[in-house]
Amino acid sequence: MITRTLRNIAAMCGGELSSAYDMDKRIAGVVTDSRKITPACLFVPLVGEHFDGHDYSAASLAAGAAATLWQRDRGAAPAGDGVILVDDTLAALQKLSSTYLCQIAPQVVAVTGSNGKTTTKDMITALLEGQYKVHKTAGNFNNHIGLPLTILSMSEDIQIAVLEMGMSSRGEIALLASLAPPDVAVITNVGESHLLQLGSRKEIARAKLEIAEGLKPGGLLVYNGDEPLLSEVMAEPAFHTPEGMKGFRFGLNADNDDYPSGMMTHIGGMTFTSHLYAQRAFTLPLPGRHNVVNALAALVVARHYSVSEDSIAEGLSKLKLTGMRIEMMLAASGLTMLNDAYNASPTSMRAAIDVLQGMKCSGKKIAVLGDMLELGPDEALFHQEIGAYLDPSLTDLVFTYGPLSAHIAKKAEERFGSERVFAFMDKKELTAALLNRIDPKDVVLFKASRGMRLEEVLHSLNEHSQTDPNK
Numbered sequence: 001m002i003t004r005t006l007r008n009i010a011a012m013c014g015g016e017l018s019s020a021y022d023m024d025k026r027i028a029g030v031v032t033d034s035r036k037i038t039p040a041c042l043f044v045p046l047v048g049e050h051f052d053g054h055d056y057s058a059a060s061l062a063a064g065a066a067a068t069l070w071q072r073d074r075g076a077a078p079a080g081d082g083v084i085l086v087d088d089t090l091a092a093l094q095k096l097s098s099t100y101l102c103q104i105a106p107q108v109v110a111v112t113g114s115n116g117k118t119t120t121k122d123m124i125t126a127l128l129e130g131q132y133k134v135h136k137t138a139g140n141f142n143n144h145i146g147l148p149l150t151i152l153s154m155s156e157d158i159q160i161a162v163l164e165m166g167m168s169s170r171g172e173i174a175l176l177a178s179l180a181p182p183d184v185a186v187i188t189n190v191g192e193s194h195l196l197q198l199g200s201r202k203e204i205a206r207a208k209l210e211i212a213e214g215l216k217p218g219g220l221l222v223y224n225g226d227e228p229l230l231s232e233v234m235a236e237p238a239f240h241t242p243e244g245m246k247g248f249r250f251g252l253n254a255d256n257d258d259y260p261s262g263m264m265t266h267i268g269g270m271t272f273t274s275h276l277y278a279q280r281a282f283t284l285p286l287p288g289r290h291n292v293v294n295a296l297a298a299l300v301v302a303r304h305y306s307v308s309e310d311s312i313a314e315g316l317s318k319l320k321l322t323g324m325r326i327e328m329m330l331a332a333s334g335l336t337m338l339n340d341a342y343n344a345s346p347t348s349m350r351a352a353i354d355v356l357q358g359m360k361c362s363g364k365k366i367a368v369l370g371d372m373l374e375l376g377p378d379e380a381l382f383h384q385e386i387g388a389y390l391d392p393s394l395t396d397l398v399f400t401y402g403p404l405s406a407h408i409a410k411k412a413e414e415r416f417g418s419e420r421v422f423a424f425m426d427k428k429e430l431t432a433a434l435l436n437r438i439d440p441k442d443v444v445l446f447k448a449s450r451g452m453r454l455e456e457v458l459h460s461l462n463e464h465s466q467t468d469p470n471k
């Protein structure tokens with residue numbers, strides 16, 4: 001994490017010290033939550049939806065923070081030294097992070113896309129960290145606040161920073177790429193996430209390609225070649241191709257620069273060969289064809305940094321994904337639960353259903369699907385399409401949670417029949433109904449948007465299983 005003097009921090013974020021006292025005081029780390037103060041940190045008060053961080057600046061200094069930023073329009077700053085005056089604390093946080101990044105000057109690998117950012121970021125890190133000092137986005141800290149915090153938590157000896165860049169409106173990725181100009185930019189795919197804000201998939205593609213426009217000269221764009229919208233947008237006059245930009249297309253189709261030449265699903269995950277690594281079978285401890293595609297993107301980055309095939313194979317085999325991404329869990333009863341509840345959009349919902357319907361299982365296969373949010377005016381249709389996508393010969397029971405996923409249930413019922421489809425609006429009732437139907441040999445998939453918190457149902461089943469191992 002960043003360690004600098006008070007004087008340096010003020011200069012790096014464009015601030016002004018409120019007093020000249022003890023300018024060489026050491027600052028270690030940056031914190032934006034007064035409830036998580038660490039010794040000698042810089043507290044950055046942010047104005048949010050529910051709180052104004054400035055209300056906690058004095059308390060943060062008293063709790064051990066060495067300094068605090070203070071926005072000039074927030075009234076009188078706390079007394080004493082360690083106060084840095086700025087016009088905008090968020091902008092100052094962002095400037096501090098971009099200045100710090102320039103000083104360390106690691107290679108920057110930036111990852112965006114509608115689905116797979118976190119997974120692919122984890123995969124890229126796993127492939128690089130055998131040969132490089134790598135720092136990666138923690139969890140899903142991928143926005144205008146999370147990215148600066150990720151950079152500021154980086155140590156000075158980092159060689160490669162793998163940064164997740166998220167968006168839900170145009171211009172957001174352009175801002176992130178201006179804070180951390182990539183040497184390599186990865187676009188995993190263009191789905192339907194945040195269609196509500198963007199309006200069309202073409203606008204989503206334009207938003208994702210802001211990461212390419214932010215590339216350093218001679219930078220590498222690694223993008224999903226199965227998505228025609230990306231090349232269409234890059235052909236538009238409005239797209240500013242960075243000087244010397246190189247491109248690499250990955251995907252399932254054989255007209256890509258790399259694609260799977262063979263794929264096999266097994267209990268532990270997937271084994272695949274790729275066009276460029278035809279003689280080498282890689283094992284991925286994850287299910288899902290979509291994760292093979294994510295792995296191909298990670299392979300491109302690893303090859304760009306001359307990682308050996310053996311290191312790649314080892315990195316993939318030791319991969320530890322951020323949780324709730326098609327995470328396989330075993331309840332005390334033996335029930336298999338696929339926890340894919342971090343988020344959902346139609347593309348990722350279909351990918352998860354493919355995993356469930358492709359699994360071998362001696363019991364029932366049960367899909368528990370919740371609402372997909374932020375999809376805009378066609379949201380009901382998107383949910384109906386998921387209902388039509390479920391295959392009654394490959395899925396045994398369908399449970400839905402939320403008003404939008406009732407459209408999944410209604411459409412699915414047309415082919416499953418009413419005795420195999422159950423729609424709920426209440427988690428407790430859903431949990432009780434599941435407990436009545438599940439058996440230890442079953443596999444249950446949980447998937448919904450973040451806002452539905454569907455994992456709470458999975459946890460209830462798991463807790464119940466601890467007390468009643470027969471369920």
Ligand SMILES: CC(=O)N[C@H]1[C@@H](OP(=O)(O)OP(=O)(O)OC[C@H]2O[C@@H](n3ccc(=O)[nH]c3=O)[C@H](O)[C@@H]2O)O[C@H](CO)[C@@H](O)[C@@H]1O[C@H](C)C(=O)N[C@@H](C)C(=O)N[C@H](CCC(=O)N[C@@H](CCC[C@@H](N)C(=O)O)C(=O)O)C(=O)O
Nearest residue numbers: 032033034048049050051053140141142143146166167168
């Ligand atoms: C600002 C902040 O960090 N807020 C977090 C806070 O929210 P809460 O509403 O409770 O507080 P306020 O924001 O109003 O508080 C303002 C500040 O005051 C601090 N404070 C408060 C009380 C107190 O006693 N002392 C204090 O110091 C407070 O800490 C604030 O700094 O808590 C929530 C629950 O933990 C957090 O969720 C909330 O975090 C916000 C949402 C945030 O943006 N956090 C980033 C660090 C981040 O990266 N979060 C990611 C999710 C990012 C994301 O959604 N990405 C999208 C794509 C980008 C969309 C973009 N348009 C966007 O808006 O994000 C995606 O699809 O992936 C994460 O947490 O996973």
Ligand SMILES: Nc1ncnc2c1ncn2[C@@H]1O[C@H](COP(=O)(O)OP(=O)(O)OP(=O)(O)O)[C@@H](O)[C@H]1O
Nearest residue numbers: 114115116117118119290325326340343347348351
């Ligand atoms: N390439 C892909 N295609 C479709 N679905 C995917 C792909 N990669 C991951 N997923 C699924 O998308 C969901 C989110 O995965 P992940 O968190 O890696 O993506 P993300 O882009 O970071 O998501 P978010 O924007 O919601 O934070 C999970 O359900 C995961 O299984």
Ligand SMILES: C[C@@H](N)C(=O)N[C@H](C)C(=O)O
Nearest residue numbers: 343373374449450451452
């Ligand atoms: C918070 C935002 N980035 C997001 O992921 N929204 C989903 C759709 C949700 O909150 O459920």
